[in-house]
Amino acid sequence: MTTSLDLTGLAARPAQVWGAVRLVPLVRDEPIGDLRLHAELYGDAAGLVEVGPRHAYLSYVPHGFVATWTGDGTPAAAYGTQLCAERDQVPAATMGLRFHRRTARRQAKDRLRFLPLHLSLEGYLALHSGGPTIAWEEWSHRAVSQGLSPRAEEAYAGAEVRGLADALRVFEIHPGQCGVMVYVADALAAAFAVPHPDDYRALHPTLLQDLYGELIHHYATLVLPVPDFRARIADTRIGSLEDLRGAAAEQEEAWARFHDTTMAAGLLGHAYTWRTVHRMGRFTLARLRPPFRPKEENHIGEAITDDSGRIAYLKTFRLSESQVRRGHLLDRLAAHDWxxxxxxxxxxxxxxxxxxxxxxxxxxxxxxxxxxxxxxxxxxxxxx
Structure with a gap:
């Protein structure tokens, strides 16, 4: 299925700036109560993720998300963040390796554990990984017999993105906030949304453990602080508190419109290919990938949508230009049977x-x- 990314129900609020980092809160008018998310923390051990028979990948997997839902629309319970048990801690003198069975795995009838961002990254790594479908004479024996395996891509942990830790630490969480758009040097680094404000408060720190692309790390290191966008209201229009409230609301609406149509246009203005990963009652977990437009903004991601198509959960990753070129070349080859x-x-x-x-x-x-x-x-x- 190919369709655009629609953030209906999530409204942008005034941004907060720290150095080159701009954080734009996303607020829900009405939280989604029958789906809740919490984190499972895995520590700093490397993760080996089994995605199928004879297929696995090695990556930094600091945490997983657990989605809990109800089948009748009643509020779901929030389990809270689960810390590693003492016996699972990695000795300081060794490099641990944690094994994960699949990027999304059901833990109970109403509970699913999945690895945030890894759903989308695994989809990108597996893109046409089988290699040539026809053994044309130009292809090597390795290409025909092994495809693109093994394949590696690089990303940076949020802790390595200059200024992000401080920006998240001083960020003022809005009432009703269920998400955030992370910009570095006003380039969209990631979008993150969850069903409920309590989920966001619990998961806000995990943004520092997420993965970010090469471009974002580069911008954070080299770019000067970005300016703050301040609302200006002409005092000649204000004759009462009601006038002031109305003018403030106009400024807030103008900012949200500017954000959605200009700053976030590279994410929201294009169609994505959606692939269903798991169905959870009235909710669907899917990964999405772009058509790989060279020299343009491209994001991969994962989302949980409800039965009306509304976004309940979203996490995206901005691809570097080299990653876009690789995806574009593989898509073009596959479209012509290699x-x-x-x-x-x-x-x-x-x-x-x-x-x-x-x-x-x-x-x-x-x-x-x-x-x-x-x-x-x-x-x-x-x-x-």
Whole structure:
């Protein structure tokens, strides 16, 4: 299913700024009471996540989320954050390894444990991971027999993003707040939303443990503080407290409109491919991925929606330009059954240029060495 991301029911409130970090609160008019989230903390041990038979990946997995729901619309209980038991703590002198069975796993009839962001990252890592569907002559034996495995991508923990820890620490949580949009140098780093204000208060610190892309880390390190957007009300319009309240409401609405149509346009203004991961009563957990538009803003993510399509939970990750290029190339190859000449024609380039793009994207191992050498020679001599 392909559709846009709709944040109906979540309204942006005035931003708070700390250095290059701008945090925009998302407030619900009416909390979702029959779905609740809490965190399970796993510590600093690396995580080995089994996603299927003979398929797994190794990653930093600091915490998981547990979703609890009811089948009749009555309020669900909030279990609260669960700390690691003492016997699960990792000895200081060793590097621990925690095993996780699947990125989303049912724990009880009305409870599902899933790994935040890992649903979407696993979907990106697994993108066309089987490799060529037809053994065209250009592809290497490894590409045909093993596909893209093993594949690695890099990200930064929130603690490594300069200024984010302080911004989260001093952030004033709004009444009714159920989410936040995180900007670094006014580039959207992540969107995060939960069903209930109590869930947000409990999970607000986990933003520091989340993963952020290369661009965001770069901006946080090199960019100067961003300006604060302050509301200005002409005193000539104000004759009473009622006038002041009305003018303040207008400014708040204008800010929300500017945020949704300008600052968050790269996230909200495009269609995504949604893939259902798990159904939970009237709720659906899904991962979403973009069409990989080069030189544009691209986000992957995961969401829980209710039976009317309203977002109950959302977490997104902004891809770097190199990650977008890799996704775009793989999509184009898959769309043409991994036939290099057809894929190159679809991109408006010749086969040698496509081969060199694959090499630059880190996919040189997919091509036979003699084929790649031929593409390099054609590039040097200027032959088409």
């Amino acid at each position: 036939h290099l000449p057809d894929a190159a024609a679809g991109l408006g380039i010749d086969t040698a240029q496509l081969g060199l793009r694959l090499e630059a994207a880190g996919f040189a191992f997919l091509l036979r060495q003699d084929v790649l050498d031929g593409y390099r020679k054609r590039a040097r001599t200027g032959r088409g």
